[in-house]
Amino acid sequence: MTESTQLIRSSDTRTAAQIAASHLKRRHAAERRFKAIGLSAVVVAMTFLGLLLFTILGNGLSAFTQTYVKLDVTLSPELLGIGEQRTAEALATADYGGVIKDAMYKRFPAAQSRAEKREVAGLISSGADMALRKALAANPELIGTTQTFWLVADDTVDMAIKGYTSRQTGQEGNRLSDKQLGWLAELEADGGVTRRFNSILFSSGDSREPELAGLWGSVVGSVFSLLITLAVSFPLGVATAIYLEEFAPKNKWTDLIEVNINNLAAVPSVVFGLLGLAVFLNFLGMPRSAPLVGGLVLALICLPTIIIAGRAALKAVPPSIREAAAGLGASKLQVVTDHVLPLAMPGILTGTILGMAHALGETAPLLMIGMVAFIVDIPASPLDPSAVLPVQVYLWADSPERAFVERTSAAIIVLLIFLAAMNLGAILLRKKFERRW
Known part of the structure; x- marks a missing residue:
């Protein structure tokens, strides 16, 4: 074999090796790009999923607690409208809402006008009477006494306590008036406001009132x-x-x-x-x-x-x-x-x-x-x-x-x-x- 033939074969061998190395390099680069694209897709999907879950949890976890207001309620037969009756039928039709309003008026005696009385009564949910109804149905002997009840607050109060609405007085668009915000601050200062597990959410049906709506x-x-x-x-x-x-x-x-x-x-x-x-x-x-x-x-x-x-x-x-x-x-x-x-x-x-x-x-x-x-x-x-x-x-x-x-x-x-x-x-x-x- 001549020297020129050996040089040609050696050159061909180097060229084939270079071509194979070039193909292998491109293939490895393509694999890396494919892995990077797949990893990016997973990261994007997990990011959107995490954002969705974060939003849902951030908005929804507070619903598992509910604001309650402490109130001393006088269960007067005259205010209940039952007189001397103690039957189940009389207790079922008693005016529990009137008793709660009377207790709120006594709690905040400065509320004198009709508008102020309506605002002070609006701090308590319209469905708060269920607590009184259940208590008297279980023990009619409570009639004529003064009892302390934790009553469900209105949804506007609940949102303010949870920080979803502003509590700064004088701001336009507040759901609570300045007087209501003052009364609420007074209740908090006296330990009359608390947040508890929202059992209503898991024991009741739907309602037009958010604080009474359940699943x-x-x-x-x-x-x-x-x-x-x-x-x-x-x-x-x-x-x-x-x-x-x-x-x-x-x-x-x-x-x-x-x-x-x-x-x-x-x-x-x-x-x-x-x-x-x-x-x-x-x-x-x-x-x-x-x-x-x-x-x-x-x-x-x-x-x-x-x-x-x-x-x-x-x-x-x-x-x-x-x-x-x-x-x-x-x-x-x-x-x-x-x-x-x-x-x-x-x-x-x-x-x-x-x-x-x-x-x-x-x-x-x-x-x-x-x-x-x-x-x-x-x-x-x-x-x-x-x-x-x-x-x-x-x-x-x-x-x-x-x-x-x-x-x-x-x-x-x-x-x-x-x-x-x-x-x-x-x-x-x-x-x-x-x-x-």
């Missing part, structure tokens, strides 16, 4: 709706998945059914609400705003998710399980019910819980069937009118009072806790019962 009615309505949804969608979804995966012949009709089920999973939820309005309310005449109808509509939304998850879980069971059971003489039904279905059940349950969590957060279809109505009473059955948590958020977010802003965020926090619990349940089920083949 319990919508929580009960959501539970009733989800129970109806589970009772309807789970057996239908599992049965459909079993039939399509294990028994249905593979032809154009089953292919058409599968395509339609997949399409139903992508249909906007408001369409199901229109279907519920047309069928359940207008055609079948079911009660409007009832959890029964809401549960049926949500079941229609959950069905495609449960069917798809159920088929995936059934398909994940190895064919050897079926073959072994059939080889021992089991019928097709016994193979499915005794062997395949128990092994696929964890995946089916996981899909069901995720579908139920999706249904819990739905609002649009429930608005279409009238569950946006203002309901004060706690529903006693799925046939009673009720709201649900997402609709309650919608109703409170549309209210002009500042106190409803924090209650809207508090309702979102409760809803997120429900959703997190359901998703955590799905994860635990998958971790506990999942089998790897």
Whole structure:
């Protein structure tokens, strides 16, 4: 081999090595850019999520406390308007509001004009009489005595105590007048104002007064709706998945059914609400705003998710399980019910819980069937009118009072806790019962 040939081959080798090194360098740079883009996307998503949670918690945590005012109340039979009567009927119709106003007038005797008396009485919630009503119902012997009660403050007082509205006198736009701010400062100086856990939020239904508005009615309505949804969608979804995966012949009709089920999973939820309005309310005449109808509509939304998850879980069971059971003489039904279905059940349950969590957060279809109505009473059955948590958020977010802003965020926090619990349940089920083949 000549010297010139060796030089050419050596040059070619160096050129190939340089080209390979250049390609490798560009590939590594592309990988670094891809990782940086992915990391940036995660950081941006987590930033927005953190900002959302920070805003919700910042607005909503204060709703879990409520301002109360201490007041010495004289439970005079004359002021109560019951005379010598002590029956339950008389106590139920007594003038508790008049007794509270009289106590406020005595607490602030400087309030003489009608306008001043109206302002001083406005420091206490219009629903504060419930504390007196419960106390006298439990112990009528209190009539004729003077008792100290912690009464719910008006929402304007509550917002001022929590710092959401200004307490500086003379400012334009204050919800509390200068005299009310002075009376409030006097109550605070005497230890007559405190903040306690807002039990009303978890024991009462909706109200026009923010300080009296609670979530319990919508929580009960959501539970009733989800129970109806589970009772309807789970057996239908599992049965459909079993039939399509294990028994249905593979032809154009089953292919058409599968395509339609997949399409139903992508249909906007408001369409199901229109279907519920047309069928359940207008055609079948079911009660409007009832959890029964809401549960049926949500079941229609959950069905495609449960069917798809159920088929995936059934398909994940190895064919050897079926073959072994059939080889021992089991019928097709016994193979499915005794062997395949128990092994696929964890995946089916996981899909069901995720579908139920999706249904819990739905609002649009429930608005279409009238569950946006203002309901004060706690529903006693799925046939009673009720709201649900997402609709309650919608109703409170549309209210002009500042106190409803924090209650809207508090309702979102409760809803997120429900959703997190359901998703955590799905994860635990998958971790506990999942089998790897």
